[in-house]
Amino acid sequence: MGGLVVVGASLAGLRAVEAARKTGFDGPITLIGAEEHLPYDRPPLSKAFLAKEDTAPPMFRDEQVLRDELGVHLALGRPASGVDTRRRTVRVGDEEYGYGALVIATGARARTVPGWDTLRGVYTLRTLDDAIAVRTALTPGTNLVVVGAGFIGSEVASSARDRGLTVTIVEAQPTPLVRAVGAHMGAACSSLHARNGTTLRCGVGVAAIEGDGAVERVRLSDGTVLKADMVVVGVGASPATQWLAGSGLTLEDGVVCDETLHTGAPGVYAAGDVARWHNPMFSRHMRLEHWTSAAEQGALAARNALDPANARPYATVPYFWSDWYGSRFQFVGIPATDEVRVVDGDTDGAGFTALYREGDRLAGALTLNRPRDIMKYRRLIAGESSWDDGLAFAKTRTT
Amino acid sequence: MKIVLDRGRCTGLGICESLAPDHFEIDDNGDLVLLDEVAEGDALAEVEAAVAGCPTEALRLEH
Ligand SMILES: Cc1cc2nc3c(=O)[nH]c(=O)nc-3n(C[C@H](O)[C@H](O)[C@H](O)COP(=O)(O)OP(=O)(O)OC[C@H]3O[C@@H](n4cnc5c(N)ncnc54)[C@H](O)[C@@H]3O)c2cc1C
Ligand code: SF4
Numbered sequence: 192m193g194g195l196v197v198v199g200a201s202l203a204g205l206r207a208v209e210a211a212r213k214t215g216f217d218g219p220i221t222l223i224g225a226e227e228h229l230p231y232d233r234p235p236l237s238k239a240f241l242a243k244e245d246t247a248p249p250m251f252r253d254e255q256v257l258r259d260e261l262g263v264h265l266a267l268g269r270p271a272s273g274v275d276t277r278r279r280t281v282r283v284g285d286e287e288y289g290y291g292a293l294v295i296a297t298g299a300r301a302r303t304v305p306g307w308d309t310l311r312g313v314y315t316l317r318t319l320d321d322a323i324a325v326r327t328a329l330t331p332g333t334n335l336v337v338v339g340a341g342f343i344g345s346e347v348a349s350s351a352r353d354r355g356l357t358v359t360i361v362e363a364q365p366t367p368l369v370r371a372v373g374a375h376m377g378a379a380c381s382s383l384h385a386r387n388g389t390t391l392r393c394g395v396g397v398a399a400i401e402g403d404g405a406v407e408r409v410r411l412s413d414g415t416v417l418k419a420d421m422v423v424v425g426v427g428a429s430p431a432t433q434w435l436a437g438s439g440l441t442l443e444d445g446v447v448c449d450e451t452l453h454t455g456a457p458g459v460y461a462a463g464d465v466a467r468w469h470n471p472m473f474s475r476h477m478r479l480e481h482w483t484s485a486a487e488q489g490a491l492a493a494r495n496a497l498d499p500a501n502a503r504p505y506a507t508v509p510y511f512w513s514d515w516y517g518s519r520f521q522f523v524g525i526p527a528t529d530e531v532r533v534v535d536g537d538t539d540g541a542g543f544t545a546l547y548r549e550g551d552r553l554a555g556a557l558t559l560n561r562p563r564d565i566m567k568y569r570r571l572i573a574g575e576s577s578w579d580d581g582l583a584f585a586k587t588r589t590t
Numbered sequence: 591m592k593i594v595l596d597r598g599r600c601t602g603l604g605i606c607e608s609l610a611p612d613h614f615e616i617d618d619n620g621d622l623v624l625l626d627e628v629a630e631g632d633a634l635a636e637v638e639a640a641v642a643g644c645p646t647e648a649l650r651l652e653h
Contacts, residue, residue, distance in 0.1 A: 248638065562619075562620040566616065
């Protein structure tokens with residue numbers, strides 16, 4: 192069979208090439224990445240990397256390890272521009288790479304608002320280059336406006352407060368984080384901002400970002416004007432599928448895959464933030480933007496692509512964490528809406544556990560500063576425990 | 591096999607605990623506790639999955 196081509200040189204792509212070698216595949220491997228950088232880790236970019244001016248970039252592997260130990264041909268610095276699933280080729284500008292197996296791992300890119308990025312001092316945060324630019328701008332005394340109170344916007348706000356900036360978050364929805372953790376818990380999480388000196392304004396949009404060359408103020412839809420030396424736009428990310436238009440692959444907010452991460456085209460699998468796959472654990476399609484699943488899917492997509500006859504499904508209880516103001520949120524499962532119950536602690540306090548119910552099943556758990564409990568809930572959810580089992584377990588943790 | 595933990599790298603995310611709860615547990619401070627440093631027999635596969643799943647590559651297996 193032909194070689195393995197992996198498009199997207201980040202977490203999922205790296206795990207794909209590593210897994211391919213682990214399974215004993217000794218054919219050619221090409222890793223194509225739009226960024227100049229070798230694969231690096233994104234979660235620290237909004238956390239430790241912003242905290243200090245001299246923190247080293249969170250690179251995963253040396254070039255020598257990738258080239259010599261793993262025998263990977265690196266094609267970095269230019270995006271792939273298309274795929275032909277009949278001829279089994281990937282196009283990068285005027286070059287073509289033939290593949291026997293292909294893993295699509297192009298992740299997601301930060302959303303922005305047309306027109307906003309023409310002013311200096313307006314940033315998004317997705318790449319290492321973004322993080323370097325944001326970090327350089329985070330000087331004490333600066334007025335920072337964060338647009339969007341999601342996890343990344345909240346982490347940036349927290350890092351900026353630590354460094355002595357004045358921070359205002361503007362969130363268009365009446366409550367932040369509703370899609371991620373539900374309305375009740377979205378409000379509970381967001382209460383951390385006020386407690387740590389960040390101003391949070393919800394239910395009001397940004398009408399305009401204004402300035403003469405560089406940003407000077409943010410005008411809100413209710414007429415308020417906020418002074419701003421710097422704006423970070425954290426309004427979510429979109430799957431990087433533009434380059435797949437016309438490929439025949441099914442694109443619906445991500446590359447649609449079956450439970451083995453197969454796209455339907457021969458030899459073509461997808462992994463990470465770009466993949467919308469069928470998760471047998473919850474019997475539905477989902478697309479996650481979580482570190483853990485990107486890493487695991489990358490490895491499995493490569494194994495399945497190289498040995499489709501023995502392809503295994505990817506079933507998981509989604510997991511993510513987020514660190515704000517020295518506190519850690521952890522979430523496992525899905526933010527089901529049938530019922531959300533705080534079973535431990537208090538949402539105005541230093542820590543809590545909330546459980547999510549779907550039908551009579553325990554579907555999710557959110558904790559703030561309960562690191563000892565969260566993975567125990569993950570296992571309960573993986574074992575398809577009932578809601579009552581979840582509540583009974585919670586009782587054993589609080590006494 | 592013996593489990594070797596690099597505390598300098600571990601961030602206490604607990605993925606190892608969700609994969610191999612007989613060997614790993616996060617304590618109330620968010621630090622990882624090795625409940626059992628030795629992985630053998632049936633437990634080995636579980637521990638190997640935890641080593642591979644650790645996001646910071648803080649875990650290793652040694653003979
Ligand atoms: C600032 C930040 C903080 C985060 N914090 C957390 C956290 O605390 N917890 C958590 O669980 N998750 C977190 N995440 C999410 C996590 O980092 C992602 O889920 C993970 O990076 C996804 O990996 P991926 O390889 O699928 O995609 P990505 O990391 O997005 O990588 C995709 C790569 O593909 C490249 N690419 C795109 N298009 C093309 C093309 N046409 N050709 C070639 N290359 C292309 C991109 O340049 C990029 O390098 C965070 C993300 C960010 C940005
Ligand atoms: S998975 Fe790794 S980083 Fe997380 S607690 Fe375990 S050893 Fe530490």
